[in-house]
Amino acid sequence: MRDREAADLREDAGLVRLAQRGDATALALLLERHAPGMRAVALALLGPGPDADDMTQEAALTALRRIGDVRDPEAVGPWLRMIVRNACRSLLRGQARTEPVGDPAPPATADADPERWLERSALRDWVWEAVDQLSPTLRMPLVLRHFSRTVTSYEDIARACGTPVGTVRSRLSQARARLGDLLTDLTAAAHGDAAARTAASRLEARDTLEAAELGRFGSFTARRWSPDVDLYLGGRRVGDREALVRGMECDLADGVRQRPYHIVAGRSLAVWEMELISPPDDPEHCPPAVAWLLTLDEGGRVRRVRLHHSRPLRPDQARLPEAADLLM
Known part of the structure; x- marks a missing residue:
């Protein structure tokens, strides 16, 4: 024995x-x-x-x-x-909060244990390959629950997706079971580069906010996003790209700024979590954070935007990515 x-x-x-x-x-x-x-x-x-x-x-x-x-x-x-x-x-x-299954932090320098970083990258790509094969209705709640930082409780996911809490629980259960099968099926398959997709999405978020602050949000999204973008709040469609442009322009006119602090992306879904900064003379003007839940078309362009205003951030969450983060 x-x-x-x-x-x-x-x-x-x-x-x-x-x-x-x-x-x-x-x-x-x-x-x-x-x-x-x-x-x-x-x-x-x-x-x-x-x-x-x-x-x-x-x-x-x-x-x-x-x-x-x-x-x-x-x-x-x-x-x-x-x-x-x-x-x-x-x-x-x-406690509805779960620890995110996000990208592991890269080494601070190119010489800081690069082999360990590459090893973890291989597992990350394997997981994201399986996530990308989930159906859209299962993918969104699973990514929010396990990959985001603030939209993780059943209640927040329900509000973000516009579905009852019971439906969120059911879909998460189905998604986890399906993910387990997919991970088994994909063990010997070639996996995409999840790090490259997330890095590209970080740059897209940065370019989007820079264009907005320069007064070019409308032309930027017209050029880079799908022409048929829909804007949702929870499960309710509230407009098209023009509605999103008007909202962004109003926020900027009021002195509101956004800073990305956590971004993840697959082939068909990206989550941009932003700190919202109210104007100094009106510190309660807006909620502390917003998550942009982006559905992407086959060409990787934004096809649908869901906005979800999140609960207050912990001090360690609300920060701009460092230069090293952008290389993840």
Whole structure:
């Protein structure tokens, strides 16, 4: 028995080391090996039902991002079960917030552990390739829940998407299950460069805001975005590109400015989270933040804009990206 346990630990360690080098198949096998133990923890804390399934799936997504943090590869089983336990306890405490599965931070310099950065990039591309294959109705809530920083609670996602909270829960459950299947299917496939897409979207956000402050928001969006852009607030269409232009011009005339602090992007969806800066003489003029939820057409142009005003930001969130961020 001890020999078998020792062999299992050695196999775990080997899979962890492969996964940390960007081997998607190894990570998929690792999660499959420990799925029963992870689910057992969720069942013990939450009992049978959809919440146990959701927290097991949510923990697996967290593990995808944090596999590089494992210091003792032979102890990966307890580490995975700890993630499930923490997710369940957060749910029991009523904490809707989840840790984003965003891009890992790049090394500060080109010489700062570039191999580790490249390894994590491979896993990120694998995840985003699967996310991009979800249907639009499943993709949006999953990206907000796991990749954004402020639009993460069920209530915020419901408001942003214009759907009931119960529908958000159902779609997230379906999205996580479908994502698990897609990740398995894509382990041996070539993956796109998610970092390049996010970097391009960051530059697009910067250029968009610069054009707006120069009075060129209308001409910029006419040239770079789809001619059939729709503007939504929640689930309600409130206008076209001209309505968005009028809103931007009114905000600028009132002295409101926007600064991007977190951006993620796939092939068909981008999320621009912006700090809203009220004019000095009217500090309560606008909410503290807004998320631009952008649906992209096949050519990568903005086809639909949903605006969601977010809750107040933590001090560490509200900042302009550093130069290194723009290279992620």
